[in-house]
Amino acid sequence: MKYLSPHSAEKIHCSHGLRGNPALDAPASRTAERFSLHSHAQRGNDVPIGDDCAAIADADGYLLLACEGYLNHFVASQPWFAGYCGVMVNVSDIYAMGGRPIAVVDAIWSDGEHQAKPILEGMATAAQVYGVPVVGGHSNLRNDRPQLSVAILGKAQKLLSSFAAKPRQQLLAAIDLRGHFREPYLWWDASTGAPPERLRQDLEVLPTLAETGLCASAKDISNAGVIGTLLMLLECSGLGGVIDINAIPRPADIDLARWLRCFPSYGFVLSVDEINSEAVIELFSRRDIGCAAIGKTDDSGRLRLKAGAEEQLLWDLNSEALIGCGPNRQD
Structure with a gap:
């Protein structure tokens, strides 16, 4: 549930809500309401929601999940870099939580293969650079414009979290x-x-x-x-x-x-x-x-x-x- 803008570089997420000058981001707030994020932790899970990744307690640590979605104009105007960012930004979210990435999946829509090619090439380059395989996803080559979202899976032994800061640090x-x-x-x-x-x-x-x-x-x-x-x-x-x-x-x-x-x-x-x-x-x-x-x-x-x-x-x-x-x- 993140969205990246090519102009003001806006991220809208429960953990990314600023638009240029500090202001409460209404879409993020409404998303939080719909998914019942008005408690410090989700029901049945003692890991707080609203961080760089969703963290799911596992036997020997945490599974980490994150997703990025990109605005149509960004994908259309800079398709290779949009694909590259699809991997790079997700990888950063995993490491920000103290984890290491495992694999990436993507959803790409385009008007034909010619639009999809540079996006996929950007993703492939970043996947090689960061050593994270793209293991699947969804594609549709019969859309009226290019669109992209990318999700990532990672694993952490111990968490770094936005919820763990203390006074006098x-x-x-x-x-x-x-x-x-x-x-x-x-x-x-x-x-x-x-x-x-x-x-x-x-x-x-x-x-x-x-x-x-x-x-x-x-x-x-x-x-x-x-x-x-x-x-x-x-x-x-x-x-x-x-x-x-x-x-x-x-x-x-x-x-x-x-x-x-x-x-x-x-x-x-x-x-x-x-x-x-x-x-x-x-x-x-x-x-x-x-x-x-x-x-x-x-x-x-x-x-x-x-x-x-x-x-x-x-x-x-x-x-x-x-x-x-x-x-x-x-x-």
Whole structure:
């Protein structure tokens, strides 16, 4: 239940609800209502719903399920990259939960084979790059336009979760700065053209953090950007916090306002006990991933932004929910 836009890079999901400027996303809220997400956990399952993946308790860990759907214009205008993103973004969701991907399935509709070919080629490239097989799906070559959705299955021994952050932890941002904008869009591409083995090993940092106990709470940076993604994490955990926007890792030649709005191909936010913060940063640094402490959590339910000596309130979750998946929402 995610949707990716080629223009403002919008994701609409129970865990991805920002559209440009912070605003409550009505479609996400209505989806939550229809699927009875107004309880901290789904009936019969003690794993909270509303994270980067659905997590289903298994005998020796968790099965992870995620799905991405793409807007028609994006698929029509950039078919190869849409196919590539179908795998790449799903893979990121699995790793954001502390898991490793197993396999991908897709649903593709198009007006003939000529429209489907570049989409499938993009998917095939990403599947090879990330080492995740496409094992099946559904196709229809008699549609009036190209359409694409992709789903993924993964497995985790221990979870990283948006619901596991605690007060008085440090907020970290880890972003691969070795990329470029896919102009004119707000996509920071550090994936296409990069060495596949390096990309896979870079992602292995996330399950390592989960399995060593260095971190329990993380989220991949969605099209809501660094700040919007952190706001979602804080809401899910029933917290507030402060973010120093000047501490967020970014390339030296990139404008801060644009950087805060971008969707990076490799980007994660984490909430980490202060005693473990240095070790977590070191693990990312060994992979040449930019990582820094950018703020702290608290129990206020209010997210503030800091720049120098100035601090301003961005969102008060006590008075207005953002995505409707946190423990403090009104049922």
